[in-house]
Amino acid sequence: MRKFGIDKALRIGILVLTVALVAVLASTLRDRLVVAGDSAPGFEVTTDSGRKIAVDNFGGRVLVVNFWATWCPPCISELPSLNALAAELKGSGVVFLGISVDKDKAAYDKFLKKVKLNFETARDPGADISADYGTFKYPETYVISGEGKVLEKFINEQPWMAPAIVARLRGYAK
Numbered sequence: 484m485r486k487f488g489i490d491k492a493l494r495i496g497i498l499v500l501t502v503a504l505v506a507v508l509a510s511t512l513r514d515r516l517v518v519a520g521d522s523a524p525g526f527e528v529t530t531d532s533g534r535k536i537a538v539d540n541f542g543g544r545v546l547v548v549n550f551w552a553t554w555c556p557p558c559i560s561e562l563p564s565l566n567a568l569a570a571e572l573k574g575s576g577v578v579f580l581g582i583s584v585d586k587d588k589a590a591y592d593k594f595l596k597k598v599k600l601n602f603e604t605a606r607d608p609g610a611d612i613s614a615d616y617g618t619f620k621y622p623e624t625y626v627i628s629g630e631g632k633v634l635e636k637f638i639n640e641q642p643w644m645a646p647a648i649v650a651r652l653r654g655y656a657k
Contacts, residue, residue, distance in 0.1 A: 516617035519635055523627045524615040528582065530603040531595065536580060543629035545577045545655045550613040551622045552584045553594040557640040558622040562598065564643040565624075569602040571649065576656030579603065584610040584621065626655065 517524060523546075527537040538546065549565060551558035569579040579602030585591040586608045595604065607613065616625065626635040634655055641648065 517615075517625070517633055517636065519633050521633050523625065523631050523633050524612075525631075526612045526615065528580075528605040528607065528612065530580070530605045532603060534603060536603060536605070538627060538631055541578060541629060543576075545629060545634070545652065546627040547577060547579045547624060547652070548627065549579070549581045549622055549624045550584060550616070550618045551581055553587075553590055554585070555621045561622055561640040561643065562600070564641070566601050568643040568649065568652070569600070571644070572652060572656070573601070575653060577652050580605065582607050582612055584608065584613055626652065628655065 523538050525538050527535060529535050547569075551562070553559065565579070565581075572579075581600065581602060581604040583591055583604065583606045585606055588606065588608070591606055610618075613619075613621075613623070616623070620638060622637075622640060624637040624641065625633055626637075628634050635651070643649075
């Protein structure tokens, strides 16, 4: 009878440990999705112009981070309007950064020579930065306050010069 009690206790113990292990593993496998109101994950990147940029070095300015790629048709389609918005808001307290997840540096460089952008760009071929934000669909754009909070998140192509978007971004910069 005593042996039966020990076996039962061992089985229950093993079951509890197995459930705990599965719960821990499941929580680490979940994608982290950053949404408006969250603190922006920190990162540091060296832009194509050689400037080091990090979320926390904008001195109170609003940072618009756009994750994109040259192989992404919606990304390419929205670039002209994002470029126009960056030109429109230059000097207003809103700073733009395009982070490409292109693995092919030659294709990326060729594209940037052909298309002149009005904002800083950088390449993150391992998609490490976008992964920290939970980005898996491109383009995806985050508007981050000077205090490091995500103000807005845009998934997919956007009409960046739409009056409502321009007004909201100007409002964040005040």
